[in-house]
Amino acid sequence: MLRDHVKTGPAGDLTSPAGTGISQDVANGARRTSRSGRRPFGARLRRDWQLLLMALPAIGLLVVFHYVPLLGNVIAFQDYSPYVGIADSPWVGLDNFHWLLFDESFWDATLNTLTITAFQLVFYFPVPILLAILLDSVVRPRLRLFIQGIVYMPHFFSWVLVVTLFQQMFGGAGLLSQTLRDHGYQGVDLMTNPDTFLMLVTAETIWKDAGWGTIIFLAALAAINQNLYEAAAVDGASRWRRLWHITLPGLRPVVILLLILRLGEALNVGFEQFFLQRDAVGRDAAEVLDTFVYWRTLLTGEWSYGAAAGLVKGLVGLILILIANKVAHRFGEQGIYKRS
Amino acid sequence: MTTLPPWAERPSRAGAFLKGLVLTLIVASVLFPIYMVVLTSLSTQETVSQAGGLVTVPGELSFAAYEELFAGGVVTRSVLVSLGVTVVGTAISLGVTVLAAYGLSRPGSLLHRPLLFLVLLTFLFGPGLIPNYLLVSSLGLIDTYWSLILPGAVTAFNLVVMRAFFMNIPDEVTDSARIDGASEFRILRRIVLPMSKGVTAVIGLFYAVGYWNSFFNAVLYLNDNAKWPLQVVLRQYVLQGQSLIVGQTGSSTIAGQAPPPSLAIQMAIVVIALLPVLFVYPFVQRHFTKGVIIGAIKG
Numbered sequence: 074m075l076r077d078h079v080k081t082g083p084a085g086d087l088t089s090p091a092g093t094g095i096s097q098d099v100a101n102g103a104r105r106t107s108r109s110g111r112r113p114f115g116a117r118l119r120r121d122w123q124l125l126l127m128a129l130p131a132i133g134l135l136v137v138f139h140y141v142p143l144l145g146n147v148i149a150f151q152d153y154s155p156y157v158g159i160a161d162s163p164w165v166g167l168d169n170f171h172w173l174l175f176d177e178s179f180w181d182a183t184l185n186t187l188t189i190t191a192f193q194l195v196f197y198f199p200v201p202i203l204l205a206i207l208l209d210s211v212v213r214p215r216l217r218l219f220i221q222g223i224v225y226m227p228h229f230f231s232w233v234l235v236v237t238l239f240q241q242m243f244g245g246a247g248l249l250s251q252t253l254r255d256h257g258y259q260g261v262d263l264m265t266n267p268d269t270f271l272m273l274v275t276a277e278t279i280w281k282d283a284g285w286g287t288i289i290f291l292a293a294l295a296a297i298n299q300n301l302y303e304a305a306a307v308d309g310a311s312r313w314r315r316l317w318h319i320t321l322p323g324l325r326p327v328v329i330l331l332l333i334l335r336l337g338e339a340l341n342v343g344f345e346q347f348f349l350q351r352d353a354v355g356r357d358a359a360e361v362l363d364t365f366v367y368w369r370t371l372l373t374g375e376w377s378y379g380a381a382a383g384l385v386k387g388l389v390g391l392i393l394i395l396i397a398n399k400v401a402h403r404f405g406e407q408g409i410y411k412r413s
Numbered sequence: 414m415t416t417l418p419p420w421a422e423r424p425s426r427a428g429a430f431l432k433g434l435v436l437t438l439i440v441a442s443v444l445f446p447i448y449m450v451v452l453t454s455l456s457t458q459e460t461v462s463q464a465g466g467l468v469t470v471p472g473e474l475s476f477a478a479y480e481e482l483f484a485g486g487v488v489t490r491s492v493l494v495s496l497g498v499t500v501v502g503t504a505i506s507l508g509v510t511v512l513a514a515y516g517l518s519r520p521g522s523l524l525h526r527p528l529l530f531l532v533l534l535t536f537l538f539g540p541g542l543i544p545n546y547l548l549v550s551s552l553g554l555i556d557t558y559w560s561l562i563l564p565g566a567v568t569a570f571n572l573v574v575m576r577a578f579f580m581n582i583p584d585e586v587t588d589s590a591r592i593d594g595a596s597e598f599r600i601l602r603r604i605v606l607p608m609s610k611g612v613t614a615v616i617g618l619f620y621a622v623g624y625w626n627s628f629f630n631a632v633l634y635l636n637d638n639a640k641w642p643l644q645v646v647l648r649q650y651v652l653q654g655q656s657l658i659v660g661q662t663g664s665s666t667i668a669g670q671a672p673p674p675s676l677a678i679q680m681a682i683v684v685i686a687l688l689p690v691l692f693v694y695p696f697v698q699r700h701f702t703k704g705v706i707i708g709a710i711k712g
Binding site: 114117118120121122123124125126127128129130131132134135136137138139140141142143144145146148155159204207210211212220221222223224225226227229230231232233234236237238240241242246247248251254255280284288299302303306307312344345348349363366367370371376379380383384386387390391394 | 417418420421422432435436439440442443444446447449450465466467469508509510512513515516517519522523524528531532535537538539540541542543544545546547548550563564565566567569572596597598601618622625626627628629633644645647648651652680683686687690691694695698701
C-alpha cells in the first residue's frame with residue numbers, strides 16, 4: 074500500500090482499495106493451514122515442490138528488486154560517492170539527517186506535499202463518491218456500461234499524456250487562451266501559474282482517476298440491500314431522504330476506510346505528475362518530497378543527502394500507514410493487514 | 414425500456430434533464446480533448462493555422478503528419494522500443510505472476526505463509542528512489558532495456574488479485590485431475606487458466622499499460638537518447654516543444670535550431686501514445702464489469 078510512488082515500474086496502480094483483500098487472504102491461510110497437519114518436511118517437499126518452483130521466479134524478482142535495494146539505504150549514513158562505492162565511502166553517522174533538519178527547501182517540499190494532500194482530500198476525494206452515486210442512478214444497463222467505459226479510460230493514460238492534454242487545453246497556446254483571444258480577451262497560461270497550481274493538479278487527478286475511483290463505491294452501492302429502498306419508499310421517504318438515510322450510510326464503511334488509508338499515504342502525492350510540471354511552474358509550488366529527493370541526488374550528486382531524505386520520508390510514511398491501520402481497526406474495518 | 418422498480422417514483426422531467434446534462438458533460442470532458450487531438454493530427458497545415466491552434470471543426474484532412482513521423486527517425490524508433498518493451502515485459506510479468514499466484518494459492522503448502530508474507534510486505538514500503546538506482550546500476554542494467562522491465566516486473570497487487578481469483582476455484586475442480594496424476598503445471602494450463610481468462614486479461618492489461626506508459630524509469634536509467642521509449646519522446650517534443658532532430662522535419666538543420674515540430678505532428682505523437690490503449694481497452698473493459706476487479710478488491 075505504501076508503495077513508493079517514485080518507483081514507477083509498471084505497477085498495476087489501482088489505488089488504495091488494493092489492500093482490503095490481503096488481510097482476508099492471510100486469515101484464510103491461517104485457518105486452512107491446520108488442515109495439512111504436521112507432515113514431515115520431506116513429504117511436504119515431495120508434495121509441494123512444483124508449487125514452490127512456480128512461486129520462485131516472482132519471489133526472486135521481488136527479493137532482488139524490492140528487498141535487496143533496502144540495503145542501499147545505508148548510504149544515508151555515509152558520505153557516498155559513486156566512484157568510491159558503498160564499501161569504501163566514509164561513514165558520517167547522522168550528519169545528513171542533521172542537515173536535513175535545518176534545510177528550508179526540505180521543509181518547503183514537505184509543506185507542499187501536505188498542502189496538496191489536504192487540498193485533494195477536500196476537492197478530489199468526494200468526486201468519485203458523487204460520481205458513483207450518479208452512475209448508480211442510471212437505470213438503463215447498457216447506457217451505464219457505456220458511461221462507465223468512458224470514465225474509466227483516462228486512468229490508463231500516462232501522466233505525460235494527461236499533462237500534455239491539459240497543456241493543449243489550458244496552456245499559453247491552448248484552447249482556452251485561443252478562445253479568449255478570439256473574443257478579444259487576454260490569453261491565460263494555467264500551466265505555468267504557481268498560484269493556480271493546486272487547482273490544476275487536482276483537476277488533472279480528477280480527470281485521470283475519479284472515474285476509476287468509482288469502482289469500489291459502485292461495489293459498495295451494489296451491496297446495499299434493495300429491500301431497504303423499497304421499504305423506505307413504501308413508508309413515504311422521498312428520493313433524497315433515501316439517499317441520505319440508506320445510500321450514504323451504506324457507503325460509510327468504504328469511505329472511512331479509504332479516507333484513513335489516504336491519510337496514511339499523506340506523503341505520497343504521486344511523482345510523475347509533479348516531476349513533469351515542476352520546471353514549468355517552479356519549485357516553490359511544485360516541489361514535493363519525491364521530486365526533492367530526485368533533484369537533490371541525481372542532478373546535484375548529493376547521493377547520501379537525497380537518500381537520507383528518502384529514508385525519512387519512507388519511515389514517516391511507514392509509521393503513518395501503521396497508524397492509519399490502527400485507526401481503521403478501531404473503526405471496525407479490516408485495514409490493509411489483519412490485527413494479530 | 415427502463416428497469417425502475419415498481420415502488421420508485423418516476424423522475425421529474427427537470428431532474429432527468431439535469432442528470433442527463435451532467436452525465437453528457439462528464440463524458441464529453443473525456444472524449445472532447447481526444448477528439449480534438451485526433452482531428453488536429455489529421456489536419457493540413459492551413460487548417461491548423463486557420464484554427465490558430467487545436468482544430469475543433471473538421472477542415473481539410475491529411476495523413477502528412479503520420480507519414481512524416483513514420484518515415485523513420487526518433488519517433489518511429491521510440492514506438493518500436495515501447496512496443497518491444499511492452500510485449501516482452503508483459504509476457505514476463507504475466508507469466509511470472511500467473512505462476513506465483515497459482516503456486517501460492519494452496520494454503521498449507523510448504524513455505525506458503527513466509528512466501529506470502531514476503532509478497533504482502535512489499536505493500537508497506539518501497540525501497541526508495543536512490544537505493545533502486547544504486548541496485549540497477551550495480552547490476553549493470555543502466556542503458557539497457559532490462560532496466561525498464563525487471564525492477565517493476567512483479568507487482569504484489571496484481572499477484573494478490575490473481576491469487577484471490579485462483580483460490581475461489583473450488584478444490585473439487587482440480588482434485589480429480591490431481592488424482593489422475595496430472596502435474597501442477599498441467600492443471601494450471603489445462604484447467605485453471607481456461608477458467609481465468611477474464612482475470613488474466615485484466616492483469617495483462619494492467620501490466621501492458623504500465624509498460625507502455627512507463628516514463629520515469631526511462632528518464633532515470635537510460636542516458637542514451639537513442640533508446641528512449643515513446644513517453645519520453647512525447648514529453649521532449651510535445652510537452653517541452655523541443656525540436657525534432659534531423660530527418661524528422663524534412664529540413665536538415667542542427668538540433669536545437671530547427672523550429673519545433675508543427676502542431677499536427679505534435680498531436681500525431683500524442684495520438685500514437687494514445688492509440689494502443691484505445692485499441693486494447695474495449696476488449697478488456699467488459700471484464701471490469703464482470704466483477705473481476707471488485708472480487709479481487711474484496712478478497
